[in-house]
Amino acid sequence: MTAERFVRYSKPAVFLACLVPMGLLVRKGITGHLGANPIEVITHSTGDWTLIFLCITLAVTPLRRALGLPWLVRYRRMTGLFAFFHGCLHFMTYLWLDKFFDVHEMVKDVAKRPFITAGFTAFVLMLPLAATSTAGMIRRLGGRRWQLLHRLIYVSATAGVIHYYWLVKADVRLPLRYAAIVAFLLGCRLVMYFVDRRRQQARPMEHAEQLP
Amino acid sequence: MLVKKQSDIRSSEITPQGICMNRRKFLAGAAAAGAVAFAGRAAGELLAPGRAWADGAKLNVTVKSQFSTTEKMNSLDEVTHYNNYYEFGTDKYSPAKYAQALRTSPWKVQVDGEVLKPKTFDIEDLQKLAPMEERIYRHRCVEGWSIVVPWNGYSLSTLINVVQPTSKAKYVQFLTALDTKSMIGAREPVLNWPYSEGLRLDEAMHPLTLLSFGMYGEELPKQNGAPVRTVIPWKYGFKCCKSIVRIKFLSSQPSTAWNMAAPSEYGFYSNVNPNVDHPRWSQATERRLGEFLKRKTLMFNGYDQVASLYNGMDLKKYY
Numbered sequence: 220m221t222a223e224r225f226v227r228y229s230k231p232a233v234f235l236a237c238l239v240p241m242g243l244l245v246r247k248g249i250t251g252h253l254g255a256n257p258i259e260v261i262t263h264s265t266g267d268w269t270l271i272f273l274c275i276t277l278a279v280t281p282l283r284r285a286l287g288l289p290w291l292v293r294y295r296r297m298t299g300l301f302a303f304f305h306g307c308l309h310f311m312t313y314l315w316l317d318k319f320f321d322v323h324e325m326v327k328d329v330a331k332r333p334f335i336t337a338g339f340t341a342f343v344l345m346l347p348l349a350a351t352s353t354a355g356m357i358r359r360l361g362g363r364r365w366q367l368l369h370r371l372i373y374v375s376a377t378a379g380v381i382h383y384y385w386l387v388k389a390d391v392r393l394p395l396r397y398a399a400i401v402a403f404l405l406g407c408r409l410v411m412y413f414v415d416r417r418r419q420q421a422r423p424m425e426h427a428e429q430l431p
Numbered sequence: 432m433l434v435k436k437q438s439d440i441r442s443s444e445i446t447p448q449g450i451c452m453n454r455r456k457f458l459a460g461a462a463a464a465g466a467v468a469f470a471g472r473a474a475g476e477l478l479a480p481g482r483a484w485a486d487g488a489k490l491n492v493t494v495k496s497q498f499s500t501t502e503k504m505n506s507l508d509e510v511t512h513y514n515n516y517y518e519f520g521t522d523k524y525s526p527a528k529y530a531q532a533l534r535t536s537p538w539k540v541q542v543d544g545e546v547l548k549p550k551t552f553d554i555e556d557l558q559k560l561a562p563m564e565e566r567i568y569r570h571r572c573v574e575g576w577s578i579v580v581p582w583n584g585y586s587l588s589t590l591i592n593v594v595q596p597t598s599k600a601k602y603v604q605f606l607t608a609l610d611t612k613s614m615i616g617a618r619e620p621v622l623n624w625p626y627s628e629g630l631r632l633d634e635a636m637h638p639l640t641l642l643s644f645g646m647y648g649e650e651l652p653k654q655n656g657a658p659v660r661t662v663i664p665w666k667y668g669f670k671c672c673k674s675i676v677r678i679k680f681l682s683s684q685p686s687t688a689w690n691m692a693a694p695s696e697y698g699f700y701s702n703v704n705p706n707v708d709h710p711r712w713s714q715a716t717e718r719r720l721g722e723f724l725k726r727k728t729l730m731f732n733g734y735d736q737v738a739s740l741y742n743g744m745d746l747k748k749y750y
Contacts, residue, residue, distance in 0.1 A: 254524065255505075255513035255720050256576060319724070334711055385711060388574070389692050390521035390621050 222290040233294055237301045240268045241308075258316050265309035269341075270383065272302035273376045274400050281407035296352050299372070303349040310342050334385035341378035344371045373408075376401050487649035487657075490583050492563045498639055499567035500733075505578040507647050509720050514654045515572065516673060517622055518607065518614035525616065526654035532613035533674065535658040542590065544680035545600035550593075554658045558644050560593065561585035565648070566641055566662075571703045571732045573667035577717045582662050584643035588636045590678070596632060600680040603635040604628070605661060605672035622688045628672040629685040629699065630663065633740055639664055665734040667701045698750040702741070703732035707750050 244264050247253050253260045276299045283291040318325045328335045348369055351357070357365045380401050384394040516526035519533075540557055543549035563583050571577040591603075609625035611617050617624050634640065641662040644651060651657040656673025663670050669689050679685075689697035696710050705715045705728040716725040731737050741749075 255509040256523070256718070258718065258723075259576075316723075317725070328713070332711060332713075388521075389517070389689075390619075392619075 222288075226290050226293045230294070230297070234297060237272075237297065240264070240271075241305075258312065262309065262312045262316075265305050265312060266383070269302055269305040269309050270376070270379050270397050272298055272305060273372065273379060274397070274404065276302055277372065277376060277401065277404040281404060281411070284411060300349060300352060303345045306342050306345050310339075313338075334382050337378045337385060338382035341375045341382055344375040344378065348372060348375075373405055377405075487645065487652060489649055490563050490645040492565050492583050492645075492648050494562050494564040496564045496566040499565065499581075500569055500579060502567075502569065502579050503721075504567060504581055505720055510578055510580055510646065511652045511654060513578075513720065515574075515668065516616075516654055516656070518609075518617040518624075518626065518674075519654065520616040521621060529613075529615055530653035530657075532615075533608075533610065533653050533657070534613065535653065535674070538658050538676075540659060540675055541677045542594050542679075543677075544604075545597045545682055546680050547595040547597060548593070554644075557590070557642075557659065561589040563644070568641070568662060568664040569732050570662070570664065570668055571717060571728065573669055573697070573701065573709065573714075575712060575714070575717050577719050577728075577732075579719075581647055582641055582643045583645035583648060584641045584662070586638045587640045587642045587661065588638060590642055591632075591636060594680075596680050599682045601632055602681045602684050603630050603632060604677075604679045604681055604685040605630075605675050606677040606679070607672055608674045608676045623691045624688075625676075626672065626688045627685065628661070628670055629681075629687050630670075631684075631740075632680075634663070634737075637737060637740065639734060639737065665702055665731040665737045667697075667703060669697065670701050700741075700746070700749050702737075702746065702750075703728060704730060704746055704750070706730070707747055 244261065247260075248257065276295055279291050279295045279298070283289050314320060314322075314325060318328070329339045330336070348371060351360060351365060351368060360368065380394060380398045383397060384391060387394060512527045513523045514526040514530075515523065516530060519526040519529040536554070538554040539551050540554065541549075541551045562585065564585055565581050565583055567579060567581045569577060570580050605628045607626035608614075609617060630640070641664075643656075643660050643662045644658065646652075646655065651660065656671070656675075659675050660673045661671050661675065684699060687697075687699060689701075690699055703714075708714050714728055717728045718725050
């Protein structure tokens with residue numbers, strides 16, 4: 220089977236797999252297994268999965284380079300949009316269940332509380348990425364500009380981790396784990412950047428040697 | 432003594448435990464609207480009936496306290512499956528799972544320091560020091576949630592009067608047991624173990640301050656601090672000390688576990704105060720477990736009778 224056909228046929232399966240965390244949460248809700256503070260469970264779960272999907276999305280480029288599987292990029296939009304999906308739900312639980320749609324209170328919160336500021340930043344930065352995720356938008360923006368814009372995911376993921384780190388009371392082990400993963404994935408990009416630059420610098424030399 | 436305190440909620444509004452569970456039904460409906468949801472929930476309940484834990488022995492509760500609120504109590508299931516007890520893990524669900532490993536019998540509590548009659552009590556003797564009361568208190572966590580719990584115990588002042596503090600005694604320190612064999616959370620340096628808390632002597636002497644041995648008429652479940660804990664209803668929950676092994680009277684203010692972890696966030700007093708925010712989040716509102724909408728947090732958690740303890744004190748400074 221060609222990579223093209225594999226991607227095409229596996230996409231629905233990947234899509235369904237991405238729905239599993241939400242499905243499990245809904246099932247817990249239906250069967251009354253969300254515990255004593257269901258709203259907290261919903262908030263934490265959607266927040267966690269936003270970060271996880273951001274990490275998966277950030278892992279695509281390093282993985283396709285390391286494994287030599289360029290077609291992995293074909294799943295990236297989907298995982299990115301699932302990060303946005305969970306981010307939206309996470310934001311909605313906050314706006315609805317915490318602030319009861321009091322936008323004025325929300326604005327005060329965003330201005331006053333660093334962990335909300337960080338979380339809100341992470342969410343807002345995902346908006347243009349989701350809005351420009353279509354093929355049409357890529358064309359309209361042009362590949363280079365689109366790519367530049369979508370580097371905002373680096374900031375969004377970082378802000379997301381800071382948001383988590385700042386909200387826990389004492390046990391920072393879990394946020395630090397996310398921090399390590401995001402740092403590693405961003406570090407990979409730094410390495411790729413330098414490797415590419417070396418290669419580019421090396422190329423003119425090769426040509427020079429070939430001159431008669 | 433059966434003096435009924437005037438209440439803001441009529442007793443007809445108090446909902447029995449079973450009906451509290453209706454919240455689940457509501458959530459279920461919201462999550463998946465319609466008949467499918469209700470069928471699913473019914474099936475879920477058949478598969479997972481009310482969770483149980485080792486049944487606590489019944490306590491001989493003889494006094495209904497005048498300090499009790501008439502607000503709707505939380506269910507035993509809620510109160511025993513949503514706990515902060517970092518010695519058994521930092522999430523709310525770990526204590527119910529892991530605390531059962533703690534051995535609470537035999538148990539001794541050493542009471543010493545600036546007292547005329549220091550004594551080490553066997554837990555059975557400590558229990559018998561005064562008639563066991565039922566006190567239904569509001570309990571507000573610094574994280575912004577609250578519960579209503581029927582505790583069983585007696586005023587800490589009873590014990591204090593037995594050991595007779597000297598004139599030098601100004602503070603009381605409480606220490607939680609530290610048994611890293613059973614306390615899997617205490618193997619990690621999340622807090623400065625053993626967990627320690629403290630009160631000013633006049634706070635400790637206040638009749639509201641409870642030395643608790645049980646709740647819902649039974650001995651304390653282990654995740655709630657068996658076999659003995661303090662309950663200080665006008666302070667944030669972490670000011671209560673669970674599974675106490677030592678009570679020490681001091682002339683100077685003791686350090687406390689959360690204050691050592693983050694001095695700017697958790698002060699020595701930590702009175703419930705809607706006007707003094709946690710540096711990272713608001714304390715103006717709280718979510719009562721089982722309720723959908725948040726409610727306003729009350730000054731001193733609604734226990735205004737303690738206000739005189741803090742006359743002339745800037746509670747923004749002494750948070």
